[in-house]
Amino acid sequence: xxxxxxxxxxxxxxxxxxxxxxxxxxxxxxxxxxxxxxxxxxxxxxxxxxxxxxxxxxxxxxxxxxxxxxxxxxxxxxxxxxxxxxxxxxxxxxxxxxxxxxxxxxxxxxxxxxxxxxxxxxxxxxxxxxxxxxxxxxxxxxxxxxxxxxxxxxxxxxxxxxxxxxxxxxxxxxxxxxxxxxxxxxxxxxxxxxxxxxxxxxxxxxxxxxxxxxxxxxxxxxxxxxxxxxxxxxxxxxxxxxxxxxxxxxxxxxxxxxxxxxxxxxxxxxxxxxxxxxxxxxxxxxxxxxxxxxxxxxxxxxxxxxxxxxxxxxxxxxxxxxxxxxxxxxxxxxxxxxxxxxxxxxxxxxxxxxxxxxxxxxxxxxxxxxxxxxxxxxxxxxxxxxxxxxxxxxxxxxxxxxxxxxxxxxxxxxxxxxxxxxxxxxxxxxxxxxxxxxxxxxxxxxxxxxxxxxxxxxxxxxxxxxxxxxxxxxxxxxxxxxxxxxxxxxxxxxxxxxxxxxxxxxxxxxxxxxx
RNA sequence: GCCGCGUUAGUCUAGUGGUUGAGGACGCCGCCCUCUCAAGGCGGAGAUCACGGGUUCGAAUCCCGUACGCGGUACCA
Numbered sequence: 001x002x003x004x005x006x007x008x009x010x011x012x013x014x015x016x017x018x019x020x021x022x023x024x025x026x027x028x029x030x031x032x033x034x035x036x037x038x039x040x041x042x043x044x045x046x047x048x049x050x051x052x053x054x055x056x057x058x059x060x061x062x063x064x065x066x067x068x069x070x071x072x073x074x075x076x077x078x079x080x081x082x083x084x085x086x087x088x089x090x091x092x093x094x095x096x097x098x099x100x101x102x103x104x105x106x107x108x109x110x111x112x113x114x115x116x117x118x119x120x121x122x123x124x125x126x127x128x129x130x131x132x133x134x135x136x137x138x139x140x141x142x143x144x145x146x147x148x149x150x151x152x153x154x155x156x157x158x159x160x161x162x163x164x165x166x167x168x169x170x171x172x173x174x175x176x177x178x179x180x181x182x183x184x185x186x187x188x189x190x191x192x193x194x195x196x197x198x199x200x201x202x203x204x205x206x207x208x209x210x211x212x213x214x215x216x217x218x219x220x221x222x223x224x225x226x227x228x229x230x231x232x233x234x235x236x237x238x239x240x241x242x243x244x245x246x247x248x249x250x251x252x253x254x255x256x257x258x259x260x261x262x263x264x265x266x267x268x269x270x271x272x273x274x275x276x277x278x279x280x281x282x283x284x285x286x287x288x289x290x291x292x293x294x295x296x297x298x299x300x301x302x303x304x305x306x307x308x309x310x311x312x313x314x315x316x317x318x319x320x321x322x323x324x325x326x327x328x329x330x331x332x333x334x335x336x337x338x339x340x341x342x343x344x345x346x347x348x349x350x351x352x353x354x355x356x357x358x359x360x361x362x363x364x365x366x367x368x369x370x371x372x373x374x375x376x377x378x379x380x381x382x383x384x385x386x387x388x389x390x391x392x393x394x395x396x397x398x399x400x401x402x403x404x405x406x407x408x409x410x411x412x413x414x415x416x417x418x419x420x421x422x423x424x425x426x427x428x429x430x431x432x433x434x435x436x437x438x439x440x441x442x443x444x445x446x447x448x449x450x451x452x453x454x455x456x457x458x459x460x461x462x463x464x465x466x467x468x469x470x471x472x473x474x475x476x477x478x479x480x481x482x483x484x485x486x487x488x489x490x491x492x493x494x495x496x497x498x499x500x501x502x503x504x505x506x507x508x509x510x511x512x513x514x515x
Numbered sequence: 516g517c518c519g520c521g522u523u524a525g526u527c528u529a530g531u532g533g534u535u536g537a538g539g540a541c542g543c544c545g546c547c548c549u550c551u552c553a554a555g556g557c558g559g560a561g562a563u564c565a566c567g568g569g570u571u572c573g574a575a576u577c578c579c580g581u582a583c584g585c586g587g588u589a590c591c592a
Contacts, residue, residue: 040592075592140590154516155588180590199520208518208588216590223592247519247587270521270585277584308527308540315529316539335528338585342526345541355554397554459550474550486552 033065034237037098038227040072041083044288045090047341048242048272048280051306055269056240057096058307058322058329068234069101071112074226079114090289093299095322100234108234113226120221123229123259124181124214132258133214135169135179136161156210157182181215183258192250197238197267197331204250212251228252232261240267240331243338267331269310270338280341292346296369296401301350309339319352347400354399363392366405373406375413391496394488408488412496417483417505424512427479432468434513436476439466441506450499456491480509 037053039045045053060067069091073079088102100106110116127133138161147154161169162184173179189206196202214225221229231239246268256263274284286292292302304320312335313320313328320328354362367381367388381388395408411417419428427433443458444450459477463470478490481502487493494502 038592042592072592078592136590143590202519204518213590218590220590222590227592242586243520244586244592248592250518268520273585275526279585305527310527312528314539318527318540337521339528340526342541345527348541351554398552400553456550471550478551482551484551488552490550 031237033060033063034068034235035060035065035240036068036070036231036234036236038070038072038230039087040075040078041080041087042075042078043083044290045087046280046287047289047292047302047306050090050094050289050302051272051309052241052269053091053096054094054303054306054325055311055329055334057098058325059238059240059331060099061326062329065237066099067097068106068108068236069098069104069111070230070234071102072223072227074113074220074223076114086290090293093293094289094303095299113230116226116230117220119233120215120226120229123225123232124221126260127181127183127214127258130258132184133181134162134164134184134211135173136182136211136213137169137172137177137179139178157212159211162211178217180213180217182211183214183255185209185211185254192253194249194253194263194266196246197240197265198334199246199268199336202246202249208247209251209254214255224248224251225255228255228259228261231264232256232259236264238265238267238331240269243268243270267334269334270336272309273338273340275340275342277340284341285343296403296405297346297350298353298402301346301353304353305346305349309341310335310337319349351400355396357396359389359392362396363389365402366392366395366409369402369405370409370413375406375410387496390492394492394496398488411482411484411487412493416508417481419479419483419509419512420485423479423483423485427472427475427485428509428513429515430472430476432466432472433476434510435466436462436468436473437480437506437510437513440473440477440480441503444494444499444502444506447499450495452492452495455494459491477506481505 035056037049037056039049039053057067059065069088071084071087073084084102091098098104100108101111124133136157138157143157146158150158161182169179186206189209191206192204192209194202212224213222215221230236249266249268253263272280274280276284280287282288286295289302293299300321303322303325307320307325308318311329311333313324313333317324357365363385367376367378370376371378371381391409391412395405398408399405439462440459443462444455447454447458459474460470462468463473466473474490475485477494478487479485481490481494481497482488497505
């Protein structure tokens with residue numbers, strides 16, 4: 001009565017999919033790779049989703065294929081336009097451009113699921129014609145009852161509506177009786193087998209798929225139906241997605257086949273976890289791309305870090321640009337075990353990118369951050385680019401995230417330094433601190449020109465003259481000038497500050513050397 | 516419950532039967548550099564390759580089982 005589900009087999013080896021044969025077409029046909037990223041706009045772009053997007057993008061670019069962005073906004077309660085906008089924004093920031101989708105357009109649209117109801121209706125119509133689908137009038141309550149009666153551990157469907165008389169059901173539908181549409185699965189289905197491009201051969205018992213709901217009583221498609229219809233009509237060749245969809249795959253394969261469509265290649269990657277081994281979420285701190293951006297991470301660094309969470313080029317390569325990712329990206333090198341997100345390593349990597357950056361570019365970024373923090377403005381930055389360049393050179397090695405910047409250089413942009421209590425107690429109140437300040441003041445007054453080299457040469461003579469440890473002398477001056485015991489290099493800082501402000505700070509600090 | 520996936524140092528990983536008494540990176544520790552802090556250089560500790568059986572002359576690598584973790588099992592996506 002119903003066609004038997006076919007054995008689904010891929011001819012290529014699961015680990016190294018051959019594109020020419022990937023979909024079992026004619027052996028000479030090389031299809032254009034088409035992949036998609038389909039986020040639900042129910043929140044910000046999560047780093048886990050970002051990695052899925054990244055891998056899809058890299059795969060498409062590697063094969064000269066098409067990267068489709070589709071918005072799965074079927075959940076009207078939680079989906080918002082703001083979220084959609086934020087996701088597009090995050091994707092752009094990450095440098096993941098899409099060829100088809102919102103804004104970009106394309107021949108396979110619309111790219112919002114809420115606008116594709118015609119497509120789903122059409123797919124349902126074909127399934128009705130081929131008898132692969134039937135209406136079910138069971139109420140949720142009735143179902144629940146039967147399920148608990150069956151032992152509680154069973155959530156399937158008992159097919160009570162499957163044998164109904166077509167004339168009868170047509171009438172009930174006519175009268176407006178609520179009903180869903182269920183897929184009619186073969187009675188004695190064979191195992192469902194597919195070659196996952198990252199995991200190899202996956203085999204599920206045919207009984208893993210029962211007569212599940214395709215269309216809800218309100219007429220909207222369920223995820224497993226909408227997703228398949230979209231992937232089919234958008235001619236997606238490779239479905240690269242999270243592990244959480246692995247168990248849905250057999251269902252989707254059955255739908256693809258019922259629809260008479262080729263089954264795409266599937267590639268399932270595992271999820272990203274927090275340090276507690278649970279799925280990464282806001283509970284673990286920053287979890288969205290936006291949050292990392294706001295915390296001062298570079299998009300290049302985030303992309304690099306995420307790319308290597310569950311994927312690698314070889315046993316040594318750690319710094320990978322987008323271009324290198326595209327060049328080397330292969331599905332078979334995606335790891336199949338879940339990865340814990342380690343902020344420490346991201347932090348380190350961000351520093352690497354900061355240090356590798358063109359000096360001028362870093363300077364401009366720094367200026368932008370200082371403007372944002374209200375420490376400086378564009379006119380000042382434009383007026384003395386060399387000064388900012390020198391500052392930038394001093395600061396790069398000490399910057400982990402962009403948010404560190406204001407704290408690092410703040411002392412240069414204030415009229416009055418506030419000496420930290422701790423620093424005063426530890427340094428200024430030490431024996432000889434006052435003398436050091438007086439001597440430093442006298443020396444610096446005479447340095448000319450007032451540059452780092454000469455300042456250093458002059459100050460270097462002090463310890464011996466004062467018969468003090470050089471460390472103490474310099475720390476004393478540092479605290480007086482910067483207010484803290486840890487700062488940017490002293491001599492350069494003094495040069496950047498200028499003579500006037502430096503002397504003023506020394507004067508102001510002198511009284512602090514006595515209790 | 517049932518189905519599926521996973522398990523190499525604190526973390527990310529390399530590794531697909533012998534050259535592995537397990538390589539790289541973050542983190543950690545020490546030394547060097549040094550005006551503080553970084554950055555950089557050098558060195559070090561840290562993994563009985565989850566556990567137990569097998570197969571084999573030989574296993575992190577193949578097979579079976581156990582434990583633990585994760586996912587799915589819905590008119591969520």
